[in-house]
Amino acid sequence: MSSKVSKADDNLRKMLSEKRLKSVEDRRVGSEVFDKITLETLYKLAKMGYINVLNGAISTGKEANVFKGIDDDGNFVAVKIYRVTTSDFKKMQQYIQGDPRFNVKSSNKRQLINAWVTKELRNLTRAYEAGVNVPKPLVAKNNVLVMEFIGDAEGNPALPMRLSKVSNPKKVSEKIIEYVKILYNDAKIVHGDLSGFNILIKDDEPYIIDISQGMIVDHPISHELLNRDIDNLIRDFKKLGINITKEELKSKIMDLKS
Numbered sequence: 001m002s003s004k005v006s007k008a009d010d011n012l013r014k015m016l017s018e019k020r021l022k023s024v025e026d027r028r029v030g031s032e033v034f035d036k037i038t039l040e041t042l043y044k045l046a047k048m049g050y051i052n053v054l055n056g057a058i059s060t061g062k063e064a065n066v067f068k069g070i071d072d073d074g075n076f077v078a079v080k081i082y083r084v085t086t087s088d089f090k091k092m093q094q095y096i097q098g099d100p101r102f103n104v105k106s107s108n109k110r111q112l113i114n115a116w117v118t119k120e121l122r123n124l125t126r127a128y129e130a131g132v133n134v135p136k137p138l139v140a141k142n143n144v145l146v147m148e149f150i151g152d153a154e155g156n157p158a159l160p161m162r163l164s165k166v167s168n169p170k171k172v173s174e175k176i177i178e179y180v181k182i183l184y185n186d187a188k189i190v191h192g193d194l195s196g197f198n199i200l201i202k203d204d205e206p207y208i209i210d211i212s213q214g215m216i217v218d219h220p221i222s223h224e225l226l227n228r229d230i231d232n233l234i235r236d237f238k239k240l241g242i243n244i245t246k247e248e249l250k251s252k253i254m255d256l257k258s
C-alpha cells in the first residue's frame with residue numbers, strides 16, 4: 001500500500017474512532033476518494049447530523065462517486081463526493097465563469113470544485129422549489145453534496161432511465177417534458193447534460209439529477225445547451241418507442257403558443 005493510501009486509511013480510522021460517523025463500508029474506495037479534506041468534510045457533516053453511516057458506492061463515475069448514507073433519523077441519503085484529482089477543471093471553469101451567480105476567478109482546483117458543488121446545490125434548490133422532481137437538496141460542503149436518496153424503502157437505488165424498464169413510456173415521457181418545461185420557465189435553468197442517464201426512474205416516476213452544469217436561461221450558452229438536451233431526449237424517447245419532433249418538443253418545453 002502506498003503511503004498516501006495508508007494515510008487516508010489512518011484518517012478514516014481516526015474519524016471512525018471519533019465515533020460520530022458510525023461506519024464506512026468499502027474502505028478501500030476510501031483510499032482513493034477520501035483524501036484528508038474530504039474526510040474532514042464528512043466528519044463535519046456527520047457532526048451536523050446529515051450522515052451517520054456511509055455505505056457502499058451507488059456509482060463510481062468519472063468525476064464523482066455517489067454513496068448511500070443514513071442520516072441521524074435513519075433515512076437513506078445520497079452522498080455525492082467529487083474527486084479533486086480527476087475532475088474536469090476546464091469544463092468547470094468554463095461553466096462557472098459563464099455563470100453570473102459565481103465570481104470565481106481562481107484556478108485553484110479546490111475552490112473551483114467547491115463552487116461547482118455549490119452550483120449543483122443551488123440549481124437543485126431552484127428546481128425543487130419550482131416543483132420539478134429532483135432529489136431534495138440537503139447540504140453542500142466543500143466537495144460533498146448530500147441529497148435525498150431516490151430508491152425504495154429497502155435502500156435499493158432507482159436506476160437511470162437508460163438502464164430501467166419503463167412500463168408506461170408515454171406517461172413517463174410526458175412527465176419528463178413537463179419537468180423540463182417547469183425547469184425552463186419557472187426555475188429558469190437549462191440542464192445542459194440531460195439524457196436517459198441523468199433521469200432516474202422510480203415506480204415510473206422520473207427524477208432529474210446531475211444538474212451541476214445547469215445554466216440560467218439568460219446566458220448566451222443556454223440556447224445551445226437546450227438544443228443538445230432536446231436532441232438527447234428525442235433519442236432516448238425513441239428508444240422507448242415515443243416519437244416526437246424537435247420543433248414539437250422545443251415548443252412544449254419553451255411553452256410557445258403555436
Ligand SMILES: Nc1ncnc2c1ncn2[C@@H]1O[C@H](COP(=O)(O)OP(=O)(O)OP(=O)(O)O)[C@@H](O)[C@H]1O
Pocket residue numbers: 058059060061062063064065066078080135147148149150151157158159160197198209210211
Ligand atoms: N439522489 C440519488 N439517489 C439515488 N441514486 C443517485 C442519486 N444521485 C445519483 N445517483 C446515482 O449515481 C449516479 C451518478 O450520479 P450523477 O449523475 O449525479 O453523477 P455524475 O456527475 O454523472 O458522475 P460522473 O460524471 O462522474 O459519471 C446516477 O446515475 C445514479 O445511479
Ligand SMILES: [Mg+2]
Pocket residue numbers: 197198210
Ligand atoms: Mg450523471
